[in-house]
């Protein structure tokens with residue numbers, strides 16, 4: 257037996273290698289957080305709970321067409337109104353539903369929307385429910401109020417005036 261082979265057989269080198277790794281991680285910054293007391297802030301472009309703005313929505317249905325699994329349902333009717341004595345028509349939204357439990361958060365609906373009336377960059381992900389069929393099916397009022405959803409600290413619901421994380425000009429929104 258060579259000298260090195262003899263030394264390797266009496267000194268537990270493998271054990272020392274393992275302990276070196278343990279020692280390195282013992283003093284390193286911890287990666288785990290004590291959730292729910294502590295939360296990691298998601299990245300700016302993290303896709304979470306939907307924001308929806310009834311005010312911004314022009315009922316173009318681009319989001320409905322863009323969704324690859326057909327979970328956005330829109331219904332509307334035409335309404336007449338007058339401007340300076342001239343009759344005009346506008347579309348009024350009756351139904352805007354998203355079956356969030358089936359969503360794969362691909363963001364295609366938000367990318368298709370010309371007015372940023374629907375967005376997923378809300379940093380909000382706490383929407384767990386015991387019963388998902390009703391709780392995770394959102395109509396336009398629920399989408400605005402975020403019923404059953406806990407907004408990420410500092411994030412406003414659409415009903416409170418929350419906006420996409422990046423505004424129309426690509427600037428960061430102050431309140432988020």
Ligand code: SF4
Nearest residue numbers: 323359360362363365
């Ligand atoms: S994010 Fe969800 S709702 Fe939007 S297009 Fe993708 S699957 Fe459809």
Ligand code: SF4
Nearest residue numbers: 313314316317319369
């Ligand atoms: S694409 Fe935007 S503006 Fe058009 S219907 Fe959908 S949410 Fe409304």
